[in-house]
Amino acid sequence: MxxxxxxxxxxxxxxxxxxxxxxxxxxxxxxxxxxxxxxxxxxxxxxxxxxxGTDDNGHGSFTAFTVTLNRNSVKWLHGEIVKYTRVLTNIGNTYNTHTGIFTVKTDGVYAVSAAMIGGPGQITHYSIRKNNHVMVWLFTGAKFDIAAQTINLALRKGDRLWIVLEGCAVLITHVVHPYHQFSAVLVKPGKF
Structure with a gap:
């Protein structure tokens, strides 16, 4: 050819x-x-x-965590931050088990949820806080009632979220199942 x-x-x-x-x-x-x-x-x-989806340092920008309790009994005092010690997921390593605080590393919209159970004969009152401002309340009655909240928040890098016991001291015994949980997941990154 x-x-x-x-x-x-x-x-x-x-x-x-x-x-x-x-x-x-x-x-x-x-x-x-x-x-x-x-x-x-x-x-x-x-x-x-x-x-x-990584940042300039090569670290992943996606965040998701779910934490619960890993003890058979817990005692919290009024105003105390609830510290969850059993980590199911901590992608991005943004939840600190020692302080009980989630620190945002990526701007975006997050779905945040919490659930808890009241103790026998105890009324309990918790709040989810962002930078020490109350976002929502959770309330349980005196007969092992369970409370839960799920909220969507626009968060900025450096914002901090935690759960605080707002009412009287709480002593919950025989917590065999993880009724208490705290979770957050980055739904969409960006400034909103």
């Missing part, structure tokens, strides 16, 4: 087969973070960070 006849075929193959395949792979990589495209290191690292 002569080169004049081959070149249009090569051109057609490149334009209609190879280019769509390459563009499709770049689209898949950009939207699903499957793998990095091959280019120089600076562009590839930046592209990888953007496609898999």
């Amino acid at each position: 002569k080169i004049e006849r081959i070149m249009p075929l090569v051109y057609t193959y490149i334009v209609f087969v190879l280019v769509p395949l390459i563009l499709n792979q770049v689209y898949v990589n950009a939207n699903y973070g499957l793998q990095c495209i091959q280019c120089d290191n600076d562009h590839r690292e930046r592209f990888c960070r953007e496609s898999i």
Whole structure:
């Protein structure tokens, strides 16, 4: 075959087969973070960070945690922060079991939930606080009532959330199942 006849075929193959395949792979990589495209290191690292949702330090920006209790009895005093010690999930390492405080590292909308049970013959009263401002209350009656709240909050990096016992001191014994829980998950990153 002569080169004049081959070149249009090569051109057609490149334009209609190879280019769509390459563009499709770049689209898949950009939207699903499957793998990095091959280019120089600076562009590839930046592209990888953007496609898999990481910050400039290469750490994941996604946050999700759920914590409960891991003791058979608990005692809290009025005004005390409830410290959950059994970690089911702590993606992003944003919940501190020693302080009981969740510290936001990524701006965005978060779904926050809490649940708790009252003790025998005790009325309990809790609040979810953001930077020491009450967001919602939880109240349980005296017969092992359970209270729960789920709220959506627009949070900024550095905001802190925790749960406080607002009422009288509480002593709950024989907590075999994790009735108490505190959770948050980043629903959508960004400033709102």
